[in-house]
Amino acid sequence: MLARIEARAADHALAILGGFAAEPGDGLPEGTGSLILLGPREPGFWGYMTAQPEWRDGLPDPMDRWSARTITALAAEFGATALFPFGGPPWWPFYAWALRTGRAFASPVRLIVHDEAGLFFSCRGALALRERLQPVAGISPCARCASQPCLSACPVGALGAEGYDVPACHAFLDRPEGAPCLEHGCAVRRACPRSQAHARMEAQSAYHMRQFHR
Ligand code: SF4
Ligand code: SF4
Structure with a gap:
């Protein structure tokens, strides 16, 4: 069944980011x-996404609307319930669920780091299945990352070992010096070697930065 889900998700430029068999307390x-x-399948996600009707109709939140439809x-198709990290309530505990997969981990800067997507981890939704499946877990990329560049990549120290100072980040993005973050994506996320190995396009990062800093 996992292989069938993977194949059908791939038809929509989505990939399985991980999963787990339910236990009490998972919410x-x-x-x-x-x-x-489920999250973006690379390479190719952004080209697919920007050809979709939700992107072309000019209405707000195209990615969320496309994710909801898809x-x-x-x-x-799989007799499952679709759950989303947006559009609540209810606000589902996606951070905790990502960690439960064993393929996503708390990074040194506290953002989720994924075994394939690195700090570009992006979950577009989930399938709650009646069947009890147990996808294979992964290994944290941080275990093999001696230099930990994520800890020092933010030019103003807004994202580091102490977590995320969101107002300081927005203040920097308002300045001309913040342009590289807006145009290419957060420097911390880009600094991660695992992120760099993930074929995400800069245009997608720029879109998310516009959503964040609007
Ligand atoms: S830069 Fe290294 S330590 Fe930081 S999240 Fe990426 S793999 Fe982990
Ligand atoms: S977007 Fe730029 S300023 Fe904000 S946390 Fe990332 S690197 Fe720092």
């Missing part, structure tokens, strides 16, 4: 046997 809907997280349709 999942009643009757859930397992949860599968993942709801995928859920229907």
Whole structure:
């Protein structure tokens, strides 16, 4: 079944980011046997996304609207319930769920780091399945990252070992010196070697920065 989900998700430029068999305390809907997280499949996600009707209609939040349509349709195919990290309430505990997959980890800067996407981890939604599936876990890229460049990459120290000072980040982005972050993506996320190995396009990072700093 996992292989079928992977194949159908790939038809929509999505990949399985990880999953886990449900346990008490996971905060999942009643009757859930397992949860599968879905996110951008690289390379190719941004080209696919920007050809979708939600991107072209000029209305707000195209990526969330596309995610809702696509993942709801995928859920229907597999008799699952679609859950999203946006549009709440309810506000589902996606951070905790990502860690439960064993493929996403708390990085030294506290952002989630994923075994494939690095600090470009982006979850577009999840399938709550009745079946009890257990996808394979991964290894944290931080275990093999001696220099930990994420800790010192922010030019104003807004994101580091102490966590994320969001007002300081916004203040920097308002200045001309903040242009590289807006145009190419957060320097901390880009500094991670695992992120660099993930074929995410800068245009996608710039979109997310515009969403964050609007
Ligand atoms: S830069 Fe290194 S330590 Fe920091 S999140 Fe990436 S892999 Fe982990
Ligand atoms: S976007 Fe730029 S200023 Fe904000 S946390 Fe990332 S590196 Fe720092």
